[in-house]
Amino acid sequence: MAHTHTPPAASSEQQPDVAGLDVGSLRMLRAIADAGTITGAARLLGYSQPAVSQHVRRLERRLGTSLLDRSGRTFRLTEAGEVLARHGSTVAAALRAADAEVSSLAGLRSGRVRLVAFPSASAAIVPGALADLRGRHPGLTITLDEAEPPEALAALRAGSADVALAFSYGGPDEDLAGLVARHLIDDATMVALPADHPAAAQESLDLAELADESWIAGCPRCRRHLLSTAARAGFDPEIAYATDDYVAVLNLVAAGLGVALLPELVRPTAQRQPGVVLRPATGTSARRVHAVTTPDLLRVPAVAATIDAVAASAQRRVDTATVNFGSRTT
Template structure:
């Protein structure tokens, strides 16, 4: 195996024209330079320099290694520059996972700010399904995930390798068709909705669906879902048509159907916590810290 450092010493000798000049340029003694070249010749199994008058010139093997030493030096310099750019957040790639309602409200403005501050950083954005996205972060397949945490999950002992950064608490609202018997009330007790037909708007296995079920259980009933939907816009259409009522998180009600009314609920008021999940070891990355700051700003 050829020694890269010794190849650079050989290159210095060849470009300087003599061992003495190379030693002066490198800050070595001529004896040390000669020893380095001799050791490289032993590794190469052939002579690398030959004397010409009071100086030296490379043999064919010496020229070959000198050319490769130049390429290696150039590649190392480029690698150091690229590494510095990555450390400072000027380049790189961030993989981000998010759920639908967080996309327009939180992720879009945060990524727009990140691109202004770190234009060389590529962002891989992917919509996640209702399953727990934390394994994506823990296993390194995602740098950041916007996740929902139920109240009982928030009380769990935190996973040491994952940092959950709180972005906002998103309260649920009752969604009723216009003309509903309860539409005139500004605030509803959740139990007032116990006998109503319900329109589902979440994946059944998702955490947001469980938040609704838990709140209703606390109010003493189980909702009767007569229609299932997987997004808030479609669910609003079903409610507007008079097929049932629904509970939806506030940030999911940005574009409201004209034939619905939205009311606060209490006793209890369902609430979902929205967090950014990142690995502790990834937090020193400048681009990731900037994205977290942008998400907090968007949430505020």
């Protein structure tokens, strides 16, 4: 007498091994429900009919219940099989949606990049980069926050930023350890003087000439640069005022309340500020400006595109300054 193999039914002692479920199994049950036959399902999936049959039997053994009622010459899905087929539809839809979303991100048709920049970069470099990105990749969303380098890099490490614009004054920057930094520009240091200052008529000057002046200090990193630069020039600057806002620094200088060291990136703003001139000074060093991200984020197309746009905008800014100003100062 021929015997028909029937998978064992689940019992209180044999619980279904739902951990044995996988995406392929759910899609297979969905294909069986759609095609109405094992052969049709195999054709839909690109498998052989025996392979589909064997896979279903292995799945039944793992789950401890029948998925197909094979009585007679036809079959139908059992209640458990219907449940898995229904979830197979959900999984298939989710996979299609995920594939479409990832393809959109990879193709730069969508995506979000959180950019953090220090103030003078957000004024001089970022606008051009954002305009480029909007023109080339209108589906991207770029958000912008302002922060000085220590805070910006901390946000990057904490996962609350994707790209940070930062700067450092010479030497290795320990803040960049473990990150990926793309050098953008070397931003020269200038001295901001009241327009009626005796040294304002000079094309350039020695910082030591300003040893007796009152000084206006900027951000903490900029202040350290002022102190170290002044020390090399042989004096200890008298800091009368301090502010992180470089526009406020320019206004204080214009009011005749002191002199300041400022990066060349602020030159366009300084030109619009009556009563202020910028002059190069010997003994000062340029700051290195970087676009920084993590090694993993660099492989995200939207992040890479953002860094490319920032780099291109920074280079245009350098080229424009060279054409407009040459060796002249204001």
